[in-house]
Amino acid sequence: MVAPLKQVAQEVSGEASDTPIAVEGPHGPIRLKWHKLRRYLAEAPFRRSNLALGWRLGASLEVDILATADGRFAVLHDPTLGPSTTGRGRVPSTPIASIRGLFHRDADGAADPDAPVLPLAELVAPLRILPRAPSANLQLDLKLLNGRRLPDSAIGDAAAAVRGLGDAIVVGSHHLEDARRFVSVIPGARLGYDPMLAVSRQPGLRDPERLLRHIERRKAGVSIAYLRFDAIVAAQRRRFPLVARLLDLGIETDAWTVNPGRGIDAPALAALVGAKVRQITTDAPGQISRLIRSL
Template sequence: MAAFETSNQTSNTPVVVEGPYGPVRLKWHKLRTHLAEAPFKRSNLALGWQLGASLEVDILATADGRFAVLHDPTLGPSTTGRGRVPRMPITSLRGLFHRNADGAPDPDAPVLSLAEQITPLRGRPRAPSANLQLDLKLLEGHPLPDSAIADAAAAVAGLEDAIVVGSHHLDDARRLVAAIPGARLGYDPMLAVSRQPGLRDPERLLRHIERRRAGVSLAYLRFDAIVAAESQGFPLVARLLDLGIETDAWTVNPGRGIGHAILRTLVEAKVRQVTTDVSSEIFSLIRSL
């Protein structure tokens, strides 16, 4: 299997690998390029923007209707703060940092609002293939306010064509995309699968997505759901492609049984994007198939 890297003189961090059915993008999960590093590093965002990477940041609404770049609704222990984000104003997050795998705060990974995270991109060159997925996180009992929608739209103004909005919560993701003309829409049905065990059947999962496909260009599927569908002889990923929907397989990191066999299945299923914290390792594994 032939492969190539998109890089420049400052880095050879891979962003895509050529597979038998075309390129497979390697999305930097939480902006990570190494599993041990802190999430949402500013330098990785800038690097990926320049190299043409698919990049991901998670966003959570704060008590005052702003978006913060955070994965978890509780600040500790993944950051230097404490408390529940939906109960806090955005100003309460100032001076906090994300921690790396050893628990050390990383000064290159401050806890920022979405606007603060994105602002430096406006002064940097962008490779044509670079895109930024806003992974919309929502909590039960905390509806997404209109003010947060407006906050996100203002934060990405001028960069709309690089934005992808993905979420388990499709209706709210649609609201956000409607406020960001040019942004693409992604749907992650795995929360629905956890609540409706019948959707573990790949044909029923396909019908579930098909009924909701209007405007959806990406489906985010847990990698083992794809492997299970393929093992049952049902080409879920290929059927989604027939609907005009590409598949992102998440989260694929070496270990826990993820090796050549799993990656071969994903690639041969025609997955178009792989979410990973270790793009270089996944690149090398796919290249060696």
């Protein structure tokens, strides 16, 4: 049974946590963004208690959103409901009402009652009654399927869902123009761009100097670039200061997704922190913090 939203907020408001929200690097603090709201790699994504806790602690938080058949946003990462949730079917063919009663699964496949599949508006509702630490922010990772343009109804739904929270919202996406439309209706929201889909389609952008030029041509309004960690490491090894050059443009860099055991070793972490990344996306903030502090 799903606990009422106010009950979740009240339980978390008295909870202490040792999950880090940042780690000190050689160029200052590096935020540790809780990918899919995870604090631990094996837990289910989008746990409501983690959202409430991170909001209170001042964490950078991330949720993925997909438009349903009726032009509403649901908090989901994959285009199909199964096997990552207890449902079945394709999200773009499913109306928002049909996701009621579904749950996200953890790494063992168990449904997590703290991680119901929810409309965006319902997931963020507790944030209006919880105290927010000044550094807390929520990235909405906008997923689009088959390059479909977002309907105006979905944009309106998102604006209503986060009304009053705009200064804490970051909209990031591979699809920059749709993200711009999104940000334009959320006063105070910031814009992020992930060029890695473009890199996969245009192999020449693997050259860090060409990637920099690609982002520079699209920089209007962009405050953060989401770059896959190995692209940053490769640029560092080629002695091209990609992240520093982006900072010169007023764009911070988020390195994604940095988890133990996935190509992450001491040299790779040293390259990331040495590159002046301002944020690291991770499903295991505690472990990554310890690894960076041990360098």
